[in-house]
Structure formats: structure tokens, C-alpha cells
Amino acid sequence: MDNHGFIKVAASVPFCRIGDVRHNITEIISLITKAHKDNANIIVFPELSVTGYSCGDLFFSKTLQLAALRGLEEILSSTKDFDIVSIVGLPIYDGVRLYNCATVLHKGEILGIVPKTHIPTQSEYNQSRWFCSGNNKSGNNIEICSTQVPFNSNIVFDCKQVKFSIEICEDIFANVPLSAIHAQNGAEIIFNLASITSDVAGFDNIRTAVKHISFASSCGYVFVSAGVGESSADTLFSGLCCAAENGAILMEKNEYSFESNIFYTEIDLQQIESNRKKQIAFNNVIISNQPYHIVKTDLQIKNTNILSRKIKQFPFVPENPDIKNAQMKRIYEAVSFALAKRLRHCGINVPVLGVSGGLDSTLALLFTVHAADILKFNRSNIIGVTMPGFGTTESSFGNAKQLMELLGVTAREINIIPSCKQHFKDIGHDINDADVTFENAQARERTQILMDIANSENGMVIGTGDLSELALGWSTFAGDAISMYAVNSGIPKTLVRCLVEWIGKNELNPDGEKLTSSILKAPVSPELLPLDENNTIKQKTEDIIGDYALHDFFMYYFIRFGFTPEKIFFLAVNAFEGKYQPKYIKNCLKLFILRFFANQFKRSCMPDGPNIGIVSLSPRTGWLMPSDTHSKLWLEDL
Structure with a gap:
């Protein structure tokens, strides 16, 4: 039996230690290994998961920046035999500016790096103190781990059977979200690496945004936020995970835990394809004239016999x-x-x-x-x-x-x-x-x-x-x-x-x-x-x-x-x-x-x-x- 158009994805919240890169890398590798054994095809981690989101002015430290790069190399080495795409967050310095980035890894290679576009400046999210927007980068490539790799917010990762793109945290709340442009350029799934504090309004806003984007762009959307390992000096992070497809919530977890967690669901790519064929509004939108970079890799989508997501017996009747x-x-x-x-x-x-x-x-x-x-x-x-x-x-x-x-x-x-x-x-x-x-x-x-x-x-x-x-x-x-x-x-x-x-x-x-x-x-x-x-x-x-x-x-x-x-x-x-x-x-x-x-x-x-x-x-x-x-x-x- 084949995969029937489903791709299994994992949203993972490692229990991080702020600034303890070695510990964080060990947790990340362990979770990637588990996801690989559980037949997941793509795993995504929270924003700045390699270092921790709450490092503050330590992001300026060369020691932390270099440790993050060494940690990235360790992930590459440890997962080179795994046919799973991993998306991890870390700070990256391009020689001129410091960026909050998502790195996409597969079989020991870096496929591309996506810098965060919308940098918050309010309250506990004052990231502009440390990071620059991806709009300010000077080129479309960067040398990292001795390799030139694509470095851009406008990337569609083409894995043959699935295409996906990335946005980071606040990018989801932009009046013209990157996800909409990603979808118009072929992305079927959007992954969002985030760090959202634990408040009820925030959870409801995220849930609403994830549902809306997945509906409006006829796509899958996977959101994962940092957990309680982050600093509790002024806020608390709950490890919110949420996934939606075509406007329907597939998975949502908002659990406080001192353990690393991983949550699975399957995205139905055929359902996304069907919706896009029929949705006039989606097909008639004028695509942004920004140039898009297509990064290809050969990910073999694993067969699916039993789904972790629930298939409703009565699709015409609401369950709530x-x-x-x-x-x-x-x-x-x-x-x-x-x-x-x-x-x-x-x-x-x-x-x-x-x-x-x-x-x-x-x-x-x-x-x-x-x-x-x-x-x-x-x-x-x-x-x-x-x-x-x-x-x-x-x-x-x-x-x-x-x-x-x-x-x-x-x-x-x-x-x-x-x-x-x-x-x-x-x-x-x-x-x-x-x-x-x-x-x-x-x-x-x-x-x-x-x-x-x-x-x-x-x-x-x-x-x-x-x-x-x-x-x-x-x-x-x-x-x-x-x-x-x-x-x-x-x-x-x-x-x-x-x-x-x-x-x-x-x-x-x-x-x-x-x-x-x-x-x-x-x-x-x-x-x-x-x-x-x-x-x-x-x-x-x-x-x-x-x-x-x-x-x-x-x-x-x-x-x-x-x-x-x-x-x-x-x-x-x-x-x-x-x-x-x-x-x-x-x-x-x-x-x-x-x-x-x-x-x-x-x-x-x-x-x-x-x-x-x-x-x-x-x-x-x-x-x-x-x-x-x-x-x-x-x-x-x-």
C-alpha cells in the first residue's frame, strides 16, 4: 500500500537549556532519530531551538554563534543516513549582520537557510535588538559549514512528492503573510518555527491564523513554538503545536512539560491539490514579482497504512x-x-x-x-x-x-x-x-x-x-x-x-x-x-x-x-x-x-x-x- 497522498510530519518541542548548545543538540538529534523511526518525513523544531530563544544579549557572543554552527554540523553528521527533512532554528552571522534563521537539513546536507523577515520590537519580543530582517541581507547565498547554500526568505523546497516553504513566528501575522506568496509559488505545506509566550489570547490568535492561512492558501500549515525550557523571568512558553489543512485543525497541543515532546499528523497533499484546482480565488491571484528559488532534493515519502490524524465518519456533520x-x-x-x-x-x-x-x-x-x-x-x-x-x-x-x-x-x-x-x-x-x-x-x-x-x-x-x-x-x-x-x-x-x-x-x-x-x-x-x-x-x-x-x-x-x-x-x-x-x-x-x-x-x-x-x-x-x-x-x- 502506498502513501495515498499523505505525508507524515512531526512538530517537536525539545526541552532546551538556554545557551547550553550541547544539551540542545543532543535533544534535537534524539528527536530526529525518533521521528525517523516513526516514519515521519519532515520534522520541524521551534525558533532558535539550537541555542534557546531567551539568550538575550548573549546572541552577540561569538562563543554562542560558533557553538551553534558546531551543533549544526553535529546534527548533519548524526542524521546523514536518515531520509527525513529536519528544520531547526539558530542564529546565523553572515559577516555583516546577525539573522534569526531556519535551516533545512536532509541526509547530511544543508538544503537552504531561511532568515526571519518580520522582526518584532514590542514587549518581550524585542528581537530587533539582536537580529536583522531577511529583507536586509546582501545576497542570496551564504557559506556555512564550508558549503555555499541558498540564503533567502523566498525559497520553495521541492522534494519531488511535496513542496514546502518556511516562515518564522511573527511572519504569520503580516498583513500579506509570506505563506500566501509561498503558496502561490507552489508550496503545499508551510512550516512556522516560533516562540510564543503562554497566554490564552495568543493561543487563540495562533489557532485562528493557522486555520485561516491553510484555508485561504489551500495548504497545510504546521506551527511549533518553544516550550517551558525557555526563560521564565517575565514570561512562560508552553510549547504550542498546531497543524491545519485547508482550514481544518488536524493537531493541536498546548502542554507544559519538562520533557521533550514530539507530535505527529499527516497532511493530505491530494486534498490540497484538489482544492487548488477548484479554487478560483487562489488561481486568479497575481503572484508577487519577487524571484523565487527552488531547492530540490529527493525525499522518499514513506508508505502510510495507519493514520495518526482522525478521519471523521460523518464528514457532513460537525463534531463540535x-x-x-x-x-x-x-x-x-x-x-x-x-x-x-x-x-x-x-x-x-x-x-x-x-x-x-x-x-x-x-x-x-x-x-x-x-x-x-x-x-x-x-x-x-x-x-x-x-x-x-x-x-x-x-x-x-x-x-x-x-x-x-x-x-x-x-x-x-x-x-x-x-x-x-x-x-x-x-x-x-x-x-x-x-x-x-x-x-x-x-x-x-x-x-x-x-x-x-x-x-x-x-x-x-x-x-x-x-x-x-x-x-x-x-x-x-x-x-x-x-x-x-x-x-x-x-x-x-x-x-x-x-x-x-x-x-x-x-x-x-x-x-x-x-x-x-x-x-x-x-x-x-x-x-x-x-x-x-x-x-x-x-x-x-x-x-x-x-x-x-x-x-x-x-x-x-x-x-x-x-x-x-x-x-x-x-x-x-x-x-x-x-x-x-x-x-x-x-x-x-x-x-x-x-x-x-x-x-x-x-x-x-x-x-x-x-x-x-x-x-x-x-x-x-x-x-x-x-x-x-x-x-x-x-x-x-x-
Whole structure:
């Protein structure tokens, strides 16, 4: 198994002794050795980690400067056989000025040196007393350890499979951060060597900046700050480490420790590549006219079987309760207002929809009721139609009737069994043959009823199908796939559940919450096949096509990032370890691919509906694909 586009990086905080270069070098070498054994590809240390950040006027000491260079040579010698890139901080004198620098090392060689650009002058960060800005250097190369090496802030280190650049501490807070220019010149990961004092506001500011930069520049960002080994005369350093990718925090540690620490995560280079291809703002930015230096080396990215970073099982659903609550509220309002806008535009105040007592129709009805409240027309204008058929259970039928009564909408009941029997007789279909014709005839009969009621009442048919069903083609062409406005078409099944639960708890009375809870417990089913001998559901959707948790996971990574099926399988195995066996995951993924390609024709004529997330299958603005595309290439990838 290959690395699947992941590169393992290490953020390391050695327990330093101020001015004790020998001790610090020993710690650094030990941590590089550990990272190498743990299959990390790049390790980064804090700002001025060789000498310690708090040396003060001792930075002027030739003794300290020479000791730092000897220490650098020792690191080179001790790690020359390691295929790992190490980034360490130390003071460097170029014969004219003293600079706060990051040195990039690989296999016993110095690849380049990056001087700090923005030198702070305030409070405890008065570095301008000792160091000059990299903007003031006199050349683009420097002789160090008897070798001429690149010496510049504008360097992209090209390791064949990954490109990265460096900024140092305050560079992150510049109004035009170096990281943005680095990214525009090809850097996929930015490493920041820092020394930040321990205060809550500082941590929050760093976290916000790291998230923002990684999002705006579609990159990975790894930040590492000095630890408690630094001076505590006036401040304390906590060893803050933080890593983000495309706006998502992957790893954050803010631990006080008298021990050296190392923290790992993996950066997904393929996700970065995918974002950059699609992000218009990133691609249209005018790159700075500053000349950039490309430094190449041959780093072999190690294979990755198990990830240290967490892969979310439910990528459409926020894990943080506060964020989740706020998002449910926004979606509830957005979809309801979208429907209200369409009704208002058409001059219609009679929404018509089928109410089965299942999840999707429940959510659609809840949106419709809120839209009616927004437009201030009576809820009784809403016509909810329950249409029991051959597979309808007492439970779902009862839930549908209770829901309509609780919400105050006009309820109609039309049994479709007589009309379907007549239809089967007309077309010569054996009623005992419960095949696809048997199923689809019921779905089309229900759609016909809704359309005709809408015509007779000057109403609008509200579609109930969700995004997951669109992806899988789990709908009937010219049946439930058709409506006049599809409110759930941008909402995946895993999010449908969350919304129904949230609305039940936050927008309904206790009886409504109890009813939605009952609906949530029922198995997902179209209820098109006859019940078994115990009058229970025989047709359970997830028993047929696999769990929606998996299909939503597949859809997210397939549509959002264009990942290969092999990589999606790898991610799913990591995300659902202990819940699903790899064989089951692979079978579900194959089915997803087959159904996704085979059912594009249904999506090509799907009705209008609001998109509320980053994945859309609308043939107009979301997903453009010919209906006769072959799936062979994607299936072979598995």
C-alpha cells in the first residue's frame, strides 16, 4: 500500500537549556532519530531551538554563534543516513549582520537557510535588538559549514512528492503573510518555527491564523513554538503545536512539560491539490514579482497504512456540539427561506407533498411548515397526502397522520392499492411478481396523485428525495425523482437525521420531539414491497445498498475532492475501524460507484432545489457529467 497522498510530519518541542548548545543538540538529534523511526518525513523544531530563544544579549557572543554552527554540523553528521527533512532554528552571522534563521537539513546536507523577515520590537519580543530582517541581507547565498547554500526568505523546497516553504513566528501575522506568496509559488505545506509566550489570547490568535492561512492558501500549515525550557523571568512558553489543512485543525497541543515532546499528523497533499484546482480565488491571484528559488532534493515519502490524524465518519456533520447546533439552525432557515422564495415568486400558497412517515418526507414537511410561517399564510394551506400501498406499515402510516395533525396541515389519505391493481391489470403485470415494475408503479402513482392535486389546487409539489438518494439513484424515474421544488436535494441522509432531531428538539413541542424521535428510530425503507408474515418491513434500504454512513462518506470524498476509489477505501477503513470490516466497505464502495455512474440520467433532469453545502449534484451548478459515462476505470482502481 502506498502513501495515498499523505505525508507524515512531526512538530517537536525539545526541552532546551538556554545557551547550553550541547544539551540542545543532543535533544534535537534524539528527536530526529525518533521521528525517523516513526516514519515521519519532515520534522520541524521551534525558533532558535539550537541555542534557546531567551539568550538575550548573549546572541552577540561569538562563543554562542560558533557553538551553534558546531551543533549544526553535529546534527548533519548524526542524521546523514536518515531520509527525513529536519528544520531547526539558530542564529546565523553572515559577516555583516546577525539573522534569526531556519535551516533545512536532509541526509547530511544543508538544503537552504531561511532568515526571519518580520522582526518584532514590542514587549518581550524585542528581537530587533539582536537580529536583522531577511529583507536586509546582501545576497542570496551564504557559506556555512564550508558549503555555499541558498540564503533567502523566498525559497520553495521541492522534494519531488511535496513542496514546502518556511516562515518564522511573527511572519504569520503580516498583513500579506509570506505563506500566501509561498503558496502561490507552489508550496503545499508551510512550516512556522516560533516562540510564543503562554497566554490564552495568543493561543487563540495562533489557532485562528493557522486555520485561516491553510484555508485561504489551500495548504497545510504546521506551527511549533518553544516550550517551558525557555526563560521564565517575565514570561512562560508552553510549547504550542498546531497543524491545519485547508482550514481544518488536524493537531493541536498546548502542554507544559519538562520533557521533550514530539507530535505527529499527516497532511493530505491530494486534498490540497484538489482544492487548488477548484479554487478560483487562489488561481486568479497575481503572484508577487519577487524571484523565487527552488531547492530540490529527493525525499522518499514513506508508505502510510495507519493514520495518526482522525478521519471523521460523518464528514457532513460537525463534531463540535455548538458548531453543529448553529449549522442545523442555519440550514433550517436557509432551506425554508429558499422554498418561501420559490412559492412567493410563483404566487403559490398551496404546497403539496407526500407524507410517508419516513425521515425525508418528515424533514420536507418541517421545511414547508416553516416556509408557510415565513410567508405568513395558514398552515392549513399545506396539503399533506399519505398514500398507503402494499408495503406501508402501521407505524409509518400512524407517524405520518400524527405529524400532519401536530403541525396543523391539511391531511389527505389516498390508498393507492386499488389504482395500482387496475394498472397492473391494464399492462398485464402479475400482481404476485414483486419486481421493479411492481415497485416503480407505486412511486409513479403517488407522483401522479400529487401532481394532479397540485394542478387542481393551484399548488406546488414539494420533493422529498435527499442528496444521498440522488447519488445512488435510489428513486424512481418519473416518480419520486420528479417534483416542482426539491427541498432535500442538497442534504445527505446523515445530515437529514441530524436536522430532524434538531428541529424536533428546538422547534417543536414535547409531543413533536417525541414523534420525531419515533421516526428517527424506524429503519429507512421505501416500503414498496409487501410486508412479511409478521406485517413488518421486508425492504430495508441499508440491507440492500449498505449503510448510508458509508455512502455519504464515499460521496463526500468522490465529489468534493475527486479522490480515487482506492484512496476512498483507505480513508473509510481508517475512519470506520472497528465498525465495518474492510470487505464490507469495499463491497459498498463498488456498489456506490456502479450506481453513481448508472443513475446520472436521473440527476440530469432533477428539479430545482437549494444547495446548502460543499457537495451538490445539481446538473446546473453542482455536478456536470454525461449520462452515458462508463464506470469501468473507477471500478478497476479497486
